[in-house]
Amino acid sequence: MNFSLDQLLAFQAAAESGSFSAAARRLGKAQSVVSTAIAHLEIDLGLSLFDRGGRYPRLTAEGERLLRDAQRILDDCRHLQALAGDLVGGTEARLTLAVDDESHLPWLDGLLADFAQQFPRVELELLFPLMDDLVHMLLEGRAQVGIGYEQIEPQRDITRHVLGRVSAPMVVAPAHPLARTSPVRREDLAHARQIALTARGQGTEGQPFQVSSQVWWVEGDPAVLELVRRGHGWAMVPDFLARGPLARGEIVEIHCEEPLALRCHSLELLWHRGRALGRAGQWMKAALLARGAALLAA
Amino acid sequence: MNFSLDQLLAFQAAAESGSFSAAARRLGKAQSVVSTAIAHLEIDLGLSLFDRGGRYPRLTAEGERLLRDAQRILDDCRHLQALAGDLVGGTEARLTLAVDDESHLPWLDGLLADFAQQFPRVELELLFPLMDDLVHMLLEGRAQVGIGYEQIEPQRDITRHVLGRVSAPMVVAPAHPLARTSPVRREDLAHARQIALTARGQGTEGQPFQVSSQVWWVEGDPAVLELVRRGHGWAMVPDFLARGPLARGEIVEIHCEEPLALRCHSLELLWHRGRALGRAGQWMKAALLARGAALLAA
DNA sequence: ATTCATCTATCTGTTTTGTAGATGGGTGCT
């Protein structure tokens, strides 16, 4: 690697402005500087980048090809500098967001798009751990911001803030027998197959919501929804997930005559009390608090 | 952009060797050079890359993140240098291969893989023009190497060399009536729908091979094959394309009692007599001549 | 054909930067 960034910069400027003199003016340097820089670059690379036959230098075929690579290098350099500026300004290089379940992605989508625009150079990491893992990740610093349902035993180092409440209506496929007899009796529910949510580690999470004696335990609400859509049973599916399929008529809501222990949780924003968040993390936290509830409901 | 490539190089070497002194030894420079280079880089970026607390310097979190970008820049620089070396050594930066039809891709596949290994930095362009366009592309320098069927009127500037002969057996779906009565009579063929090849520009290419009065003209052999597979008629399909579906029983071959004007062409390698090929083009030409026939048949 | 504005290459002296080696202060292991 014999050449220098200044040489590449002169190369790019000359190629773009069409003349060495114009490039020198643009770079605020003397013409001789650009001229020698390119001459040296040509010596280093062992070929000529410009055809000096005419009044204005013209890129050779090789020059044209190599220019693309040179531009990429310069772009990367600018990226490095900008990233360093970010870090100096307190923006972290990477933000890890731990979300209870990937079924939350749809309503997070717009927020993430804004984040990408606001912090183009921050690497966003999205993880979907189970509830307990989520808290551990925050405690260990593996993740900086978490979104999850309310915990049974709060940790003292974890700050929590309610984003909104998520209710889970009972739904069933339109062709399912239960769809015809709404409102249904509790016994009807108890004798039809229920698709209930479970978690990989702890098999007991969904037990308070078990109504039927025939249960299929399924990991993840999206999978639950899919099985309901295919008519395998009824389930309680979070509002924001059920909304689309309900509107399209792929599933229908059913009601029960008697009150049930309906799935209805607070969705909470979690972060570590001790660890300071960078600018990106602060933005994410503030944006979730400000718009999270609305997004969740919309 | 204040920093220099030497500084990035020192940064990388120091990060990899774990000490500034070791990096200096590796780079063949004095220790003070590495030390000041990194110090200046830190000033330019506005943050510290190493933690000098202990015996050995240790990357800070920011340094770790920025190192990745630095390495990418250096890799790109090495790529640029290697590419320049290629060009000096007579290897072209881009090779355009014009092939009569994309149906030839399967047997070209292995060859292209070898090419990628042999010339990792050469951009390969694959185009699939019609016969006449193919010759024009070679004449105009838009493509350097061509693969196509024998032409009616040879051009004096285009050199041709036979790669192999491609025969096109008559095939039909297993469920098709013609599949039951093989060998078939010419009248049977004439009264069943024929799927025949045509080209976008000139509608007459396939006319010598028209046997039936009911014809669907279709652009491209893969599309012809697909229609045959779906039982829409019979067709003459190039050997190397028909082989797989024949083996899987998706189509069957039929024979005619009387001799027909069967599709059987020489597949030729074409290049421009006047334009010198670079190393990559020469390799491609030689590889096709040496192994093309075998690949075509296998 | 000649003029003219503008281009590039090259030379010059000056300034800036890069460099090796030496020095001093520090760390961690024995």
Place this chain on the structure above:
DNA sequence: AGCACCCATCTACAAAACAGATAGATGAAT
């Protein structure tokens, strides 16, 4: 405490980058 190794800093010197000036060349306008 001794030792081996590390890093930052200083100094003097060599290499380079630099601005400005000059000369030759090009293409358009006169």
